[in-house]
Amino acid sequence: MNTPSLAAAEPPLLLDETFPETRVLFGMARAEVAQLSATRAIAEQWAAIADTLREASDFPDVFVENLRPTDNASELAVRAAAADLAVRLGMTENAVRNHAHEAGLLRTRTPHVWAWFREGEFAVPNARTVADLVAHLPEDAWDAFDTAMAEHRxxxxxxxxARARAVASRLDQATLTERHQRAAKERRVWMEPAVDGMAWLNLHLTIEQCRRAFATIDRMARNLQVPGETRTLNQLRADVAADLLGGVLGSANTRGTGVSIAVTVPVMTLLGLEDTPGTLDGLTPIDADTARRLAGHAPSFTRILTHPITGTVLDIDRNPEHIPADLLRWQRFMxxxxxxxxxxxxxAECDIDHTIAKADNGTTTDANVGPLCRNHHRVKHHTKWSLTRDATGITWTSPTGHTTRGDPPPF
Structure with a gap:
């Protein structure tokens, strides 16, 4: 692959080197022009995404086929179009839908903000803030909110x-109680993988729930600060929270629910002859000591032994409590x-899809099956997206003819 020259990407600087003030001002002007161009481009991208999804909804025949009587053609077409855009743009389908939603809100509810945004003079984070807040405002408050936000652009x-939230709160005729009840419906918990074998566990809760939970964690962590304890208060809080949520500190009827986690361990690492990292659920690298500990002492973990050089799976440990089909286990590991x-x-949360359907004499073999989440399973079977598998991997073809290779495995 040819790498573009970094030097060639830099425009020639035809300024007298004896005037640094001029060069500084020129550099600032370049940055301002670049920001205007970038913001205009993002606004144009949002508009194009919104227009494309609207076209898919209005003319679903471009994207869908093999519909069942209960299928919603417009909904499936939008799903297929969002997937097509996501692959072409290198972003997630949620991001595609979010951009379309944000563009729709700004266009219809805050036209002045949208106009400034299209001109590149309304920062992208500020446009997102406006879209997020105006989504919850009553219609009679849109004009005033639009005018105020344009003035503070x-x-x-x-x-x-901060200013947008204050203005939105003043314009929203709903009581604080009503707004709180509305916001509380969006409470959730989600996890984000991090580097070095770590992850974030996020909880979006009411302030009362958060304060009560933190107070409990903090109290228990401070009680552990006894002489000889080397962990910091932050580390103690994290360990207490992990133990509480993992059921370690709970009563017999609140202990863990027996979740099975796959640990991939190179043979030589398991034997202690080298320290090649393992992986957790095939997604997150973990250090050798952690991999050995989990594989050796946690019967609820599934152990996968790999070749020390090629990485080929040599054996899969069988869980005596629950033995799923070998093919299913193999698929989820590979x-x-x-x-x-x-x-x-x-x-583990996906369907196992037959690339060539059983109805078309497709076989239930490793070469013909693979995991697809429920959304993409429906997209594959009921829209014009198609999938082929061969010895070199997976190729997807979108309804508009764009082809892309499947992602490589993360481990």
Whole structure:
């Protein structure tokens, strides 16, 4: 692959080197022009995405086929179009839908903000803030909110966000109780993998729930600060929270629910002869000591032994408590996430799809099956997306003819 020259990407600087002030001002002007261009491009991208999804909804025949009587053609077409855009643009389907939603809100509810955004003079974070807040405002407040936000468009994102929230709160005729009840419906918990074998566990809760939970964690952590304890208060809080949520500190009827986690361990690492990292659920690298500990002392973990050089799977440990089909286990280890490009849904939460359907004499073999999340399973079978598998991997073809290779496995 040819790498573009970094030097060639830099424009020639035809300024007298004896005037640094001129060069500084020229550099600032370049940065301002670049920001205007970038913001205009993002606004144009959002508009194009929104227009494309609307076209898919209005003319679903471009994207769908093999419909059942209960299928919604427009909904499936939008799903197929969002997937097509996501693959072409290198973003997630949620991001595609979010951009279309944000563009729709700004266009219809805050036209002045949208106009400034299209001109490149309304920062992208501020546009997202406006879209997020105006989504919850009553129609009779849209004009006033639009005017106020356009006037404050030059504020930096943190200041703009604070001002926008204050204006939205003043214009929203709903009581604080009503707004809180509305917001509380969006409470959730989600996990984000991090580097070095770590991850974030996020909880979006009511302030009362958060304060009560943190107070409990903090109290228990401080009680552990006895002489000889080397962990910091932050580390103690993290360990207490992990033990509480994992059921370690719970009563017999609140202990863990027996979740099975796959640990991939190179043979030489398991034997202690080298320290090649393992992986957790085929997704997250973990250090050798952790891999050995989990594989050796946790019977609820599934152990996978790999060749020390080629990485080929040599053996799969069988869980005596629950023995799923060997093919299903193999698939989920070799394909730990959904086979659709860019999708991060774990294979354990996916359907096992036949590339060539059983109705078309497709076989239930490793070469013909793979995990697809429920959304992409429906997209494959009921829209014009198609999938082929061969010895070199997976190829997807979109309804508009764009082809892309499947993502490589993360481990």
């Amino acid at each position: 030059l504020l930096a994102p943190p200041r703009f966000r 394909h730990p996430i959904c086979d659709f490009p860019g999708c991060g849904r774990p294979a």
